[in-house]
Amino acid sequence: MSRPSAFKSLAAAAVKGYVRDKATLFFTFFFPLMFLLVFGLIFQDTGTDKIKLGVVGDGPVISALEKTGTVEFERFDSMDAAVTKVRDGDLPGLVAQNGDKVTVRYAQSDQTRAAMVQGLVGGVVDKVNVQVTGQAPRFSVDSTNVEDQSLKGIQYITPGILSWAVAASAVFGAALTLVTWRKKQVLRRLRLAPINASTVLSARVAVTIGVAVVQAVIFVGLALLPIFGLKLSGTWYLSIPVFLLGTVAFFAIGMLVGAFAKTEDAAVGAANIVVLPMAFLSGTFFPIDNAPGWLKAVSNVFPLRHMNDGMLNFLVRGKGAEALLLPCGVLLGFTVVVGFIASRVFSWED
């Protein structure tokens, strides 16, 4: 350890510079985290909505209803008290069971909910009937949730915010390092040291990837907490190649920005111009599926859109390996092309 390699020591120098800069830490971790928390909490109410039901009495139908997990019970001692609540609009409906008799009362004022209550109770009653009589039903319905539930709330926002945060810190980090190192003559000094440019570059890329991984662990870890309730799909690990390629693609974009920009201010401005529109048009904050067609088409030119989609597909939608091809191909292409242009524009000094 007394003779660390050039790669290691350059990476260590970059990490120290990173963690000792409070503003950078803020924009890398806390700023996107605030978005995640705010959106996560907002969506928590709507996304994980359960139907409230007044309940009077007890029996197999009531227990079966409770087991569906989609209803929240409010228990009443008398039918009258419960009916009053429904009439006042505090509850969408009530269920009462007295022996074999099941009663449903609902408020017609909220028709959607009324239908949901009726359907739900009706379905449960049928199921219980089948169980009790032991008679096989003539028709059976095979229904499975495809994906839309997964696009609710935290499921949607976590991959989006993570991709955006990683993209922003990779672009800003790379651009600012390049500009400051050029301005402060560190680049010229490095040029005088017996090392390859590729060592310097790979050390910096390694640090960017390290930062991105820490971001991912923090963001996903927090979103997985019960209060936010993120559920990862079975193929979440397929998001790793998308994540890494995305990080490197944005690092390359940062290098290009840094190669053009002569001052830190110019670099920050240019990085904002690159990152902000991309964030809004790539589905970070709202689902791109709801956007008008032309916008969807435009958003396809952004690498963030593809990183976003890839992360969404594997983290929460559970798509298979065949879905890797498009995002990985696009991100790799971006890295190569942008990296090549950046290396052409690059200069050691201004």
Place this chain on the structure above:
Amino acid sequence: MSETAAIAVDDIRKSYGDLKAVDGVSFTVAEGEFFGILGPNGAGKTTTLEIIEGLREPDSGSVTLLGRSPWPRDVELLPRIGVQLQASAFFDKLTAREQLETFAALYGVTAARAGEVLELVGLTDKAETREDKLSGGQRQRLSIACALVHEPDVVFLDEPTAALDPQARRNLWDVLRAIQERGKTIVYTTHYLDEAEILCDRVAIMDRGRILAMDPPATLVRGLDAATHVILEKGALTEAEAREFAGVEEVHTDEVSLTISTRQPAPVLAALAERGRLDGLQVRTATLEDVFLDLTGREYRA
């Protein structure tokens, strides 16, 4: 010179647009020599150094550094040279020790060297201070330490004593002498003519991209054949008395002093001693400043 040349510069030129920053410079520096390049702002000192170091490509002319060409970048040559750039180049937010350890790693030398060079430049007590919290002079010394961490054979220092207080300057002179005693070749630039006289084996005086003169400082001064000035407190002697001494060329009085110019200081001083007028006496011989004035017709302004 019998020693092998560490550096051979042959008629290098570099223009920026119409401006000839370096306009036909040639010199050699022997191994172990302490070579100074002197000149006012914009003379072309930094440009000359950077061409030798391999940071800039000359428009024409050639450079041989330790037997190799510094341009294009030669990774085998780099460990043998140490460079302190005119503007210090540090990694963001690292402490003095961390800067040196990083550079040590880039050159593949042990991290322990960091402590040694910190000691050498007298920064041991600032080892854990971050780069942005160092004073100008401390940054300067750290920058020199960074150039020395890998024990290079040839050291280039671009105005190492700029921004230093007189004490720190003197300490740095000791450091530079110590480096030279270890057999290193030093090429350095400065604005301080007095300093160059004290430190350098040879100096090149540069102005407007050209070398005007190049010799050991003493030779340059002697070659001037300039008068020695004997300065007395005003009133110690009248102008008329002074003019009667043998060898006096010129006598001049201002508010505080009387100055006698002569090329034969010995008889003048003897005459003054005879009269017991040596109180507060100063003798000023010609310096590189006079050489510069003589060469350019302009007063030296650093």
